[in-house]
Amino acid sequence: MTTIALHDSEAAEPAEAQDPYAGVQRPVWQSLFVLISMIRPDWPLEKIAEVIFRYRRSLPFPELSAAAVRAAQDSSIETIIGLRLAILDAADKWLEVADK
Secondary structure: OOOOOOOOOOOOOOOOOOOOOOOOOHHHHHHHHHHHHHHOOOOOHHHHHHHHHHOOOOOOHHHHHHHHHHHHHOOOOOOHHHHHHHHHHHHHHHHHHHHO
16 A cells, blocks of 8 residues: 655644644545545656645534545546645535535
8 A cells, every 4th residue: 555645834833732633533534535536647656645634724624624625527627736725615615615
């Protein structure tokens, strides 16, 4: 099985301040990255992990993973940038609903 390094790019945060995995166990994150890469083998696994993990605090994990899977299945989304935009769009919609 492929091991995927998860880096917390927000190095300014103290390690104990927040859970870097947003309350989700590391193998679950890795499984999501592998699932997306199986749907979209042309997208680099490391980039998939980077994009999804970057937005781990923007959406709850179920919504984040659903947005990533929907984006991967959408044939009109051709690049990893489309994955990022789809996740940002899902986060915006989730915040709109949460603010009501």
